[in-house]
Structure formats: structure tokens, C-alpha cells
Amino acid sequence: MDFTEKQLFKIFSQIESPEPRFNLTEAVIQRIRRRRFWLFMPLAVSVWISLAIFLVFLGQQLIASFSNSGFFQFLSLIFFDAEAVLLYWQSFVFSLLETLPVMSILIFCLVFLSLLFSLKIFVQGLKKKLATI
Amino acid sequence: MEDKDLISSYLAGNEKSFERLIDRYTKPIFGFIFRLVKDLGIAEDLTQETFLKVWKNFKKFNQEKNFRTWIFAIARNTVWDFLRKKKPILFAELELKEENFLKNNLVDEKFLPDKIIHDAQAIEFLEEVLKKLSLPQQTILWLYFKEGFTLREISEILGESPNTVKSRYQRALKELKKFFPERRDAP
Numbered sequence: 001m002d003f004t005e006k007q008l009f010k011i012f013s014q015i016e017s018p019e020p021r022f023n024l025t026e027a028v029i030q031r032i033r034r035r036r037f038w039l040f041m042p043l044a045v046s047v048w049i050s051l052a053i054f055l056v057f058l059g060q061q062l063i064a065s066f067s068n069s070g071f072f073q074f075l076s077l078i079f080f081d082a083e084a085v086l087l088y089w090q091s092f093v094f095s096l097l098e099t100l101p102v103m104s105i106l107i108f109c110l111v112f113l114s115l116l117f118s119l120k121i122f123v124q125g126l127k128k129k130l131a132t133i
Numbered sequence: 134m135e136d137k138d139l140i141s142s143y144l145a146g147n148e149k150s151f152e153r154l155i156d157r158y159t160k161p162i163f164g165f166i167f168r169l170v171k172d173l174g175i176a177e178d179l180t181q182e183t184f185l186k187v188w189k190n191f192k193k194f195n196q197e198k199n200f201r202t203w204i205f206a207i208a209r210n211t212v213w214d215f216l217r218k219k220k221p222i223l224f225a226e227l228e229l230k231e232e233n234f235l236k237n238n239l240v241d242e243k244f245l246p247d248k249i250i251h252d253a254q255a256i257e258f259l260e261e262v263l264k265k266l267s268l269p270q271q272t273i274l275w276l277y278f279k280e281g282f283t284l285r286e287i288s289e290i291l292g293e294s295p296n297t298v299k300s301r302y303q304r305a306l307k308e309l310k311k312f313f314p315e316r317r318d319a320p
Contacts, residue, residue, distance in 0.1 A: 008278050008309065012278035015256055015260065020177050024159050025159045028181050028184040032184065
């Protein structure tokens, strides 16, 4: 490096750039947060709507399962032959359980709880994001 | 904490690490962009735009490479894109300016080396001289002398071959030397 380069290093080191008119670092962080929020929002909403539609479908399936399983026929015995039900209550309970569409109920509950849980997270996230914007 | 550690930490899910990276690079990136666009408001916008691009493309960043070089390359692309959109004709002329610059500028002999280093006027003078150089030349000089990048790193930032950068640098230096004559030996 010759003398001129040394000089230039010194002179350049003395050149000061002007300061931005506001806290640029904070502005950048806020802008990224806003962008992240708007990227997250439609995705979260569409996932939630899809889950809700799926839940309606599962609800219909659940009702059909109950109808086809004979569960309601057994259950109606309580009103038509309460004495027999009381007398053979163990067999009655067992029959009810046997005809219960367990899998449909489980899937429905799982999706329903997921929906509630995701709604909770979504609302919490939304509050947090709105607080930082 | 070094850049590499902050990057790893961010990729592991620590948002604060990215904010620290932003904080670390805001000033140099803003200074670099301002040097090229010479407008405070535009420089502020483009700095934000640069960091947004960094954030969007963060996962594409090759961690074996230098983060500082990468972020300056993004800043440079952001400025180039802006200038292309803003002033397409002027941008095309920037390269021509490189050829014609010294034909129209005379050497100012009153600035002698010792004076240059200490005299605040010299800084102003250098700024004026820099403005007359082409944008690629200004960029190279700024990155080399102010930011301390090597010519190889500058070639990565500009997306040009090291030979092109080297020849541009030498040409820019030659032009600057005419304004800043070398020290004569003391009598």
C-alpha cells in the first residue's frame, strides 16, 4: 500500500454518514414484525376455517354413526321400559357402550379441541402482535 | 457475540439474535446506501427494504460465507434496483461517467498530503470528488476504504469478477490520486 492509500483510509474513516431522522433499527424491527404478522394472519385464518369446515363434516358423520349404530334405540328403552332398564342396568349400560360410535366421537372431540386450542393460540398471538405494532 | 453465533441462535428460534444483527448493521448499511442515493429519506427506506430482504432470504444464506458481505450485497442490489426504476437513463449513463470524468476535472494542487489528513475541508473535498466518480467506482472505494472489505469480497458484493473490480478500483484510485498527490520527500 502506498502513501495515498493510507491517506485515503484515514480520510474515509473521518467521513461521517448523517444520522437517520428516527430510530432506524427499531423501524426495521417493527416493519419485519408487521410483515410477519400479515404473512401469519391469512395462513392462520385459512387453517382455522378449514378445521371448522372439517368439524361440521365430522359432526354430520357423528350423527349418522349414532343413527346407524342403534344407540338411540337402546337409549329410548329408558322411556319405554324403565323397569327393565333398572332391572338389567348392567346389560343395558354394556349395550349402550357397545353401540356407541367411539371412533367417530374421538375424532370429533380431537378436532373440536384442536380448533378451540388453535383459536386460543391465535387470539393470544394476535393480541401480542397488535401490542407490538 | 460474533455474527455466526447470532445467526445460529436466530435459526434455532431466538428472535432477539436477529434483532441484534439488525442493530449491528443498521448504521453501516444506512451509511453505504446514503452514500449511493444521497437522500436521507430514500436511504432510510432502502435500509428498511434491505433488512426486509435479509429477513425473507435468511434461510437461503450459506452460513459458510461471510454474513457482512452478504448483507452488503443485498443492500447494493436494493439500491441498484431502486436506481434502475427511478432513473433508467441516468443509471445507464453511470458507466459512461467513469470514462469521461477526468477529462473535465483539473487537479487541485493546493491540497497537499499532510494538510489533507487533518483538514476538515479535505473531507468535503473528497466527498465532492467522489460524487464525480461513477456509481460503481464510488461503491468500490467506499467498501474498500470505509468498510474495509477486500477486493475479492467487493467482487462478491457487486456480483462482478475480481478482475473487473480490481481494474475499476485501480482506475478510481488513479483518478483520486490526481486530486491527492503523493507525499514528496522532505527537503
